[in-house]
Amino acid sequence: MTLSKVRLLWTVSASAVVLAATLWLGVQIWSWQKQASTLPAKTAPAGAFASAGSTVLPPVLPPEERFKPVAESASLKLLADSVTGHFQVLDKANGSVLRSYPDPAYWAKETLPAGWKNNLLSPIIVEYANISNFKSATKTVGLIGEDGFVEGFQTTADGFRATFVFGKGQFKIPVEVALKNNYVETSILDEGIVEGGSFSLLNAKLYPLFGSKPTDGQDGYLFVPDGSGALIRFKPNRIMQQLTYNESIYGSDGSFYKENTERQPVTFPVFGLKSGSQGFLAVVTEGAEAANVYAAPSGSVGISNWVTAEWQYRKRFFQSVSKSTADGFFTYSADKFAVPRRTVRYYVLGPQTNDYVGMAAVYRSYLQNEKGVKPRQPTRQGIPLYIDLIGGDIEKGLLLDRYKTATPTSEAVRLVQDIYDRGIRNLTVHYAGWQGDGYSTHGDYFPVDSRLGGNKGMKAFIDFAHSLSIPVYLAANYSINNDGKGFWPRRDGLRDLAGNVLETQLTGRQDPSSFVSPGFYRKKVASDLPDFKGLGADGIYFEDGIGSLLSTDYNSRYRASRGEAIGVQRDIFDRTKQSLGAVAANNANAYVWDQIDHLPRLADDYSYDIFFDEAVPFAQIALHGLIGYTSEWANLRDESRNAFLRSIEYGAYPTYIFTSSASDKLKDAYSIWQYSLNYKDWLDSLTEEYRRTDEALSAVQDKAIVGHRALAPNVKETVYEGKYRIIVNYNSTEYTEGKLRVPGQDFVVVKGEAAP
Known part of the structure; x- marks a missing residue:
C-alpha cells in the first residue's frame, strides 16, 4: 500500500483574475498558518545578529591547537574549539580521532566550489527560504560565508553548549554536545531557536561531516537503514556521483510533498560509517520523527563520504486553489515542527567492532537497555510457523460488487488440522479478510462476515485452535476506511496542511480509500476491543497501517504531530495487549518494537539504488533473539530457492498465506490477486521447508x-x-x-x- 500521490506540477491560469486570486489566497493561507502557530519563533532585532566582538568564521579549518579538553569518560575524551564550535572525540584505547569537520589530511584535495566548501567547513548546514513568497528560491548555507559566528560558548559538566548565529539569514540555533561512556551526543534545542528576519528555517544538518572520510586509501562504507540495511562502499570514480540518499525516518509524511523514489521506508532511526579501523553507529534518540537520514557518497557533495541526520523544520506541500482544476502552487508550512530537542548519539566503534555487525550489536544493546525490548523465551518445541488465512474479498461486478468466499471458518479448521497433522506443533494463525465484504473493505469490522460463518463460526474456529495451543490473531487495518459506516471523511479523515483529506488507491480496480485520523482510529479500536475479546482472539495483527504509517494530521478535530501520532499508536498497542494479550504489526517502525510479539514480513532486502552496493541483515542482527520475525510469504516468492536460503541466512521464521479455496478463486478480487494460495498445493513443500528451517534455527531462537x-x-x-x-x-x-x-x-x- 502506498500513500496517495499529490500532483507535482503547479500551473497558473492565463487569466489575470485567476492569477491575482491565486496570489491573494497564497498570502492569506500563509497568514492563517502563522496565526495558528503552536511554536512561534522567537524574534530579535537585526543588531542581535551582528558579531558584536565575536569572530566571524573564516573559510579555513580550525587549527588543532585551539581544541581543548572539555569532558572525559572511561573510554573517550572530548575536545572542543570555542571559536568554531567544532569538536574532536579521542578513542583512548587506540588513539584514533573522530572529527566534526573534514579530515585536514585531505582537505587540500577538495574540489568543490567555494560556497559548498564553506558549508562543509561549518558545524551546521541549514536550508531556508522566504516562505511568504511561494516563488522564493531556497538557500543552503553554513555559518561560513553567512557572517556566521559562535555565541555564548560555555563548558558543561559533560561537554559544551553554544549558539550558532547566521548573520545574513538572521537565525540563532542553540546546540549542546555531551560525552557519555561510549558515545558523544549532539542536540539542537528548538526552544531557543530565533528567526529574526524574513526567512524561515526549513532544515538543518548538525555536524554533518562527523567521522567523514574520503575514499583515498580508506576501506570503508556508509551504512543506511534502507530495507533491512544497505551499504554504500567507498569507491573512487563512482558512477552517477551527484546522487545522495535522503529519506525520512519512519517513512514519508503523507501530509507533505514527497518525491517518489520507490525506496523502502526507513523503519529504524540509525545510520553509520566505517573507515579503516574507525567507525561509528549513530542513533537518533529524540525527535526521530522529524529527521531524515542523509548520505553523501564521495563525489556527490565533496570528496568525503559522509552521513548525517537532516532535521526537518518545515516541508513543502501543494496548495490547490481550485477543486475543478490542477491550479495551485507549492509552499511551506508556516509553523515549525514542534520537537523540543533533536538528539543524535554517535557510538564510537573500535577496530574489532566497526563493521555493520558491530553497529547492529550496539543498536541491539540500546533496544534492550533503553527501549525495553525483552529477550525471547521460547516455550514450545520447534520454531514457529506463521500462517496468514484470507477469509474472503469482493470483485467488481456489472452492477454490484460480488463477494468471493476464500476460507470459511469451518474450512479453516480443516486447514489448520492438516498442517498440525504434519507434525508442526508451533503454529500461529493470522486471520485476515474476515470483516464484512472481505479483505479490501476497511472501517466497520464487526460482525464477522456471515458468509464465513459469522461471529459464531469465528469463535468456534478460535476455540478449536486453542485446543491445539495455537494462537489466533485477527488482522485489521484501521488506518484506512472505505465502507463509510460511522466514518465521514470530511469529519474523521486525515488531512494535509492544505485541508485535503488524504486518500490511497489500494488497487487500480477499486475506488480510493480515505486515510483515517489517528484520533478517530484510536476511538474505533478501543470500541472494537470487547468484540475481539468476545471471539477469543489472542491479539490483533495491525496490517499495513498502525505501527508502520506515520503522518501529521491537520484535521482540526483530531490534530496531531507525527510525535503525537506515535503516542496514539503506542497507546493503541498498549490497550490491545492489556485486553487481548498480544500485538503484531508487519515491518513495523522501531518506536513500537518493545510492544509487539513478532514482526511479520520484516524487510530482508534493499531498494537497489544505483549507489547501493549490497543489502545486509542489520535489522535481523539487532533483533534476533529479541523479537521473532518472518520474511515474505514463502508461496509468493519471486525466486523461491534464493529467497528460502536468504531466510535461513537472516534467521527468519517461515510464513505462508493460504486459502482453502482454489488458487484462482480470488484472481479478480480487489486486493487478493495472487494465484498460488490453495494450501493443499503447498503442504508437501511447507513440511519440507519447515523441517529444514527448524533444523537450522531451532537451537538458536534465543x-x-x-x-x-x-x-x-x-x-x-x-x-x-x-x-x-x-x-x-x-x-x-x-x-x-x-x-x-x-x-x-x-x-x-x-x-x-x-x-x-
Whole structure:
C-alpha cells in the first residue's frame, strides 16, 4: 500500500483574475498558518545578529591547537574549539580521532566550489527560504560565508553548549554536545531557536561531516537503514556521483510533498560509517520523527563520504486553489515542527567492532537497555510457523460488487488440522479478510462476515485452535476506511496542511480509500476491543497501517504531530495487549518494537539504488533473539530457492498465506490477486521447508547473531552465540573450505566450531 500521490506540477491560469486570486489566497493561507502557530519563533532585532566582538568564521579549518579538553569518560575524551564550535572525540584505547569537520589530511584535495566548501567547513548546514513568497528560491548555507559566528560558548559538566548565529539569514540555533561512556551526543534545542528576519528555517544538518572520510586509501562504507540495511562502499570514480540518499525516518509524511523514489521506508532511526579501523553507529534518540537520514557518497557533495541526520523544520506541500482544476502552487508550512530537542548519539566503534555487525550489536544493546525490548523465551518445541488465512474479498461486478468466499471458518479448521497433522506443533494463525465484504473493505469490522460463518463460526474456529495451543490473531487495518459506516471523511479523515483529506488507491480496480485520523482510529479500536475479546482472539495483527504509517494530521478535530501520532499508536498497542494479550504489526517502525510479539514480513532486502552496493541483515542482527520475525510469504516468492536460503541466512521464521479455496478463486478480487494460495498445493513443500528451517534455527531462537560475512562470492556465513554457524551457498556449484562442504543452492550448520 502506498500513500496517495499529490500532483507535482503547479500551473497558473492565463487569466489575470485567476492569477491575482491565486496570489491573494497564497498570502492569506500563509497568514492563517502563522496565526495558528503552536511554536512561534522567537524574534530579535537585526543588531542581535551582528558579531558584536565575536569572530566571524573564516573559510579555513580550525587549527588543532585551539581544541581543548572539555569532558572525559572511561573510554573517550572530548575536545572542543570555542571559536568554531567544532569538536574532536579521542578513542583512548587506540588513539584514533573522530572529527566534526573534514579530515585536514585531505582537505587540500577538495574540489568543490567555494560556497559548498564553506558549508562543509561549518558545524551546521541549514536550508531556508522566504516562505511568504511561494516563488522564493531556497538557500543552503553554513555559518561560513553567512557572517556566521559562535555565541555564548560555555563548558558543561559533560561537554559544551553554544549558539550558532547566521548573520545574513538572521537565525540563532542553540546546540549542546555531551560525552557519555561510549558515545558523544549532539542536540539542537528548538526552544531557543530565533528567526529574526524574513526567512524561515526549513532544515538543518548538525555536524554533518562527523567521522567523514574520503575514499583515498580508506576501506570503508556508509551504512543506511534502507530495507533491512544497505551499504554504500567507498569507491573512487563512482558512477552517477551527484546522487545522495535522503529519506525520512519512519517513512514519508503523507501530509507533505514527497518525491517518489520507490525506496523502502526507513523503519529504524540509525545510520553509520566505517573507515579503516574507525567507525561509528549513530542513533537518533529524540525527535526521530522529524529527521531524515542523509548520505553523501564521495563525489556527490565533496570528496568525503559522509552521513548525517537532516532535521526537518518545515516541508513543502501543494496548495490547490481550485477543486475543478490542477491550479495551485507549492509552499511551506508556516509553523515549525514542534520537537523540543533533536538528539543524535554517535557510538564510537573500535577496530574489532566497526563493521555493520558491530553497529547492529550496539543498536541491539540500546533496544534492550533503553527501549525495553525483552529477550525471547521460547516455550514450545520447534520454531514457529506463521500462517496468514484470507477469509474472503469482493470483485467488481456489472452492477454490484460480488463477494468471493476464500476460507470459511469451518474450512479453516480443516486447514489448520492438516498442517498440525504434519507434525508442526508451533503454529500461529493470522486471520485476515474476515470483516464484512472481505479483505479490501476497511472501517466497520464487526460482525464477522456471515458468509464465513459469522461471529459464531469465528469463535468456534478460535476455540478449536486453542485446543491445539495455537494462537489466533485477527488482522485489521484501521488506518484506512472505505465502507463509510460511522466514518465521514470530511469529519474523521486525515488531512494535509492544505485541508485535503488524504486518500490511497489500494488497487487500480477499486475506488480510493480515505486515510483515517489517528484520533478517530484510536476511538474505533478501543470500541472494537470487547468484540475481539468476545471471539477469543489472542491479539490483533495491525496490517499495513498502525505501527508502520506515520503522518501529521491537520484535521482540526483530531490534530496531531507525527510525535503525537506515535503516542496514539503506542497507546493503541498498549490497550490491545492489556485486553487481548498480544500485538503484531508487519515491518513495523522501531518506536513500537518493545510492544509487539513478532514482526511479520520484516524487510530482508534493499531498494537497489544505483549507489547501493549490497543489502545486509542489520535489522535481523539487532533483533534476533529479541523479537521473532518472518520474511515474505514463502508461496509468493519471486525466486523461491534464493529467497528460502536468504531466510535461513537472516534467521527468519517461515510464513505462508493460504486459502482453502482454489488458487484462482480470488484472481479478480480487489486486493487478493495472487494465484498460488490453495494450501493443499503447498503442504508437501511447507513440511519440507519447515523441517529444514527448524533444523537450522531451532537451537538458536534465543541467541544473538554475533557474526555475518561473505566467505566467497554468493556464500554467506551467519554466526550465533555459542559458536553456532550457518553457511549458505547461493551458487549452483558446491562450496568447499577445508573439510567444509556446502552443496549448491543449500546450507549447512556447523556447531561448536569457531569461525576461522
